[in-house]
Every structure is written in structure tokens, then in C-alpha cells.
Amino acid sequence: MAISNNLIRNAIVSTVDPTKMTATVIFLDKDNIISxxxxxxxxxxxxxKDFWLPEPGDYVTCLMNPNNVTSLNQGCILGTYFNNQNPVPNGAEKGKRILDFGDGTRIEYDKKTHTLSINCVGLIKINGKEIHLND
Incomplete structure (x- = not known):
């Protein structure tokens, strides 16, 4: 059985629908067909639940339905990837987890030093039944 060369595709996000957790993408190597x-x-x-949506312009990898080789409209987006147009975040290295929101807000955990760094350009709200600091 032959496997379609359209099974795994790279694309650029065109639109997103947060209520349905879907996005349309542009396949540059397919004459800019929009899925x-x-x-x-x-x-x-x-x-x-862990809610995250790619943004229009993000580079994504898609897994397409192998039973529908005539259309690029059935599949899912596996995630984004880094490249020259979308470089890895500053300071990225083994043992670090970085969440950079692109507006100056950044959360970083360094496993080697056990340091959690939070930089927020806006308001920080913490709610809880009890909050203990340095107990």
C-alpha cells in the first residue's frame, strides 16, 4: 500500500476559530491552497484542559487524513515549529521551559537552577482559598 505524500504537510495559519478549536491553513507548496x-x-x-491556539502567520505541521487523498480539508494541526521566520525564544536551552507571549510577558523555568522567572507587562491576579508565601 502506497502512503500519500500529502500525509504530513507544513503550512501557515490563515484563520482560527477558538470556539471550535480549528484553523484554516495555507499550503504554500500547493499553489497557496487554503484548507x-x-x-x-x-x-x-x-x-x-490546556487551551492554546496558533495565530495567523504561524508555521504549523499538519497531519492529513490518508483516506482523503484528493482534498487537503481533512486533518489536524499537530503544532507550530521554529524556523528563520519564527526563531526559538531568546535564552532557549536544554532544561528550560519558556512561555513567551510576544508582548513582553514571559514565564521561564530553569530546571538546572530551579528558578521560575515571571515577567508580566500587565496586572497579575492570584486567587485562592489560602495563599502562603515562603512558609
Whole structure:
């Protein structure tokens, strides 16, 4: 059985729909064909959820339905990837987890030094039944 060369595709996000967790993408190597709504793979499920959407212009890798070789409208977005147009965040290295929001807000954890750094350009709200600092 031959595997379609359209199974794994790189594309650029065109539009997103946060209510349906879908996005349309542009396939540059397919004469800029725009896909139908593709599901965005997430983490979590029924009760635990991790919500994230790519933004228009983000470079993404898509997994397309192998049973639909005539259309690029059935599949899902696996995630974004880094390249020259979308470089890795400053300070990225092994043992670090970085969440950079692009507006100056950044959360970084360094596993080697056990340091959590939070830089927020706006308001920080912390809510809880009890909050203990340095107990």
C-alpha cells in the first residue's frame, strides 16, 4: 500500500476559530491552497484542559487524513515549529521551559537552577482559598 505524500504537510495559519478549536491553513507548496477547518491538537481532555491556539502567520505541521487523498480539508494541526521566520525564544536551552507571549510577558523555568522567572507587562491576579508565601 502506497502512503500519500500529502500525509504530513507544513503550512501557515490563515484563520482560527477558538470556539471550535480549528484553523484554516495555507499550503504554500500547493499553489497557496487554503484548507478547510482543521482540528487543532491539544493537551488534556474531558476535565483537564490546556487551551492554546496558533495565530495567523504561524508555521504549523499538519497531519492529513490518508483516506482523503484528493482534498487537503481533512486533518489536524499537530503544532507550530521554529524556523528563520519564527526563531526559538531568546535564552532557549536544554532544561528550560519558556512561555513567551510576544508582548513582553514571559514565564521561564530553569530546571538546572530551579528558578521560575515571571515577567508580566500587565496586572497579575492570584486567587485562592489560602495563599502562603515562603512558609
Amino acid at each position: 478547510g477547518p482543521l482540528q487543532i491538537t491539544g493537551r488534556g481532555g474531558k476535565t483537564v
